[in-house]
Amino acid sequence: MQRRVRTRTIAALSALGLTGVLGGCGAGGDSSDVTLTLVAADYGTGEADSSEKYWADLVERYETDHPGVRIDVSVYSWNDVDRKVKEMVDAGDPPDMAQIGAYADYAAEGRLYRAGDLLSIPVQADFLSQLSAAGEVNSVQYGMPFAASTRVLFYNKDLFAEAGLTPPKTWDELAANAEALAARGVTYPYALPLGPEEAQAETMQWLLSGDGGYTDLAGTYGIDSTENVETFSWLRDELVGKGLTGPVAPGKLDRAKAFEAFAAGDVGMLNGHPSLMEMAEKKGVEFGMVPTPGADGASPATLGVADWMMAFKENGHRDQVGDFLDFVYSEENVLDFSREYDLLPVTGSASRTMAASERDKDLKPFLDQLPTSELYPVGNTSWAAVNAAVKKQIGKAVAPGGSPAGVLGTLQATATRAESAE
The missing domain is CATH 3.40.190.10 (Periplasmic binding protein-like II)
Incomplete structure (x- = not known):
């Protein structure tokens, strides 16, 4: 099942006011009139809670403050999303960003930006350490954890x-x-x-x-x-x-x-x-x-699971992608997504907030397990x-x-x- 989130207005750089400290600063070209494409997985159980709604809200907030870059999001079921991205890559038309289940094969093929070339230093450093490590191929992080859970x-x-x-x-x-x-x-x-x-x-x-x-x-x-x-x-x-x-x-x-x-x-x-x-x-x-x-x-x-965000180099737009992802990984947005779908935050700041919050007490058994959980061997291509x-x-x-x-x-x-x- 495919759903599309098409932004009604325009979005662009400096979502967090961090343009000057982006790892990819100075290499993305003109920030105006750029469309960024994102393929994402659906975490909902139906129309009422489809991830389409989460992305529509996030993109609209990003757009409101930043004219210049359009964000075009396509949401697919977990049965289809990995295959859809592979088809796009094989056809020579990868999305700018993909939020799916595995990244390492694309990294090994040299198709992905390094996380450090996209994210600001504070954002990359905020990822939970074991998830950052799981996002590495040959000690370089390409996969950015997006959501986590334990069992x-x-x-x-x-x-x-x-x-x-x-x-x-x-x-x-x-x-x-x-x-x-x-x-x-x-x-x-x-x-x-x-x-x-x-x-x-x-x-x-x-x-x-x-x-x-x-x-x-x-x-x-x-x-x-x-x-x-x-x-x-x-x-x-x-x-x-x-x-x-x-x-x-x-x-x-x-x-x-x-x-x-x-x-x-x-x-x-x-x-x-x-x-x-x-x-x-x-x-x-x-x-x-x-x-x-x-x-x-x-x-x-205990099984730990992380889903992954990655950015393809094919279309360029490194600065614009990095700035948008800095916004995606803000504490507010990570918490909003985690709470909407009862998943665990992938960042330290959001995890600390959730652990201390009475509203999130039901998630504490899962949060407590995450640091010592075992993840799939996702770093293996x-x-x-x-x-x-x-x-x-x-x-x-x-x-x-x-x-x-x-x-x-x-x-x-x-x-x-x-x-x-x-």
Whole structure:
């Protein structure tokens, strides 16, 4: 789904009055009569809260004070946005900016501006350190974090109370709870979304909970490690194989549909990020949140996710892009976006404000986890190919008769080939 945000007036330089200190100062050409294009992902759940509205408001405020540069924003669903940007790049017509899920392949091809050539020093320095590091390729930052989240286990308090259950701390307790919920007719005792929308997230959360992951401590892919195979074998045998994951095959269940089912009261447990809180509250679902269970206790690591802003060099406009992004990353705008979509701020200033704010207290469990969370290996240019392969294939690992070792081995082979092509 595409939505377009077309500005009604004109916008331009010096949004924060920092033109003189921009890293890219002096190399963008005349600031007048320039149109900047931005392709962005939709974080909303429908027309009422589409990201189109966030960008329309932000662009209008930027325009009001700065005549000269037009901002043209196109908003696509997460199912389409990465593919759309790739199509534009392949056609030789990349946007000036893209806010999507991965940046490293474009950086490796030399297509992106360095963050330091765009942002003012205070803005770049305000990014949370682990997110800045995750935005680097060969120790140079190209990816600018735009939104972040962590994961916890959500559970339906009413369904748990009716079944006399307590929140699980281990896999075995989770499976036992799921069996009790299934016996009471709960549609999705545990929702396992391994469909193509966001399978890489559910997959990594489970791998981490089994003391594994996509990569080892040295950053080398180990997708078919013994720990990972054991994790997916357990999922296949103890949850999916016993009918505890609901009527939709995990490989066909998208995260958005799983969240909708939870908000409808049809899910006993699932891994969720902060935006699920508001969805559930709006539908009157009483929920609890606990750390993700692990094989023998709480998961040793938590999934952290960051989405990325990047700027392509193809069209020039370095100064204008940098100035607009300084505005995008102001504390006010970062907080507005984070609060609108129940996500975590990517900057220190906004994070400190949120941590101290009573209105944001529900996000504190997620905020507390972010500094020590583990992110996807987004700095590897191979990650885009691995990510796409996980989304397409991982559901087969838990299907009836599926082979976790075979599927994970195929994914490892994909990662090896992708790294060899770097």
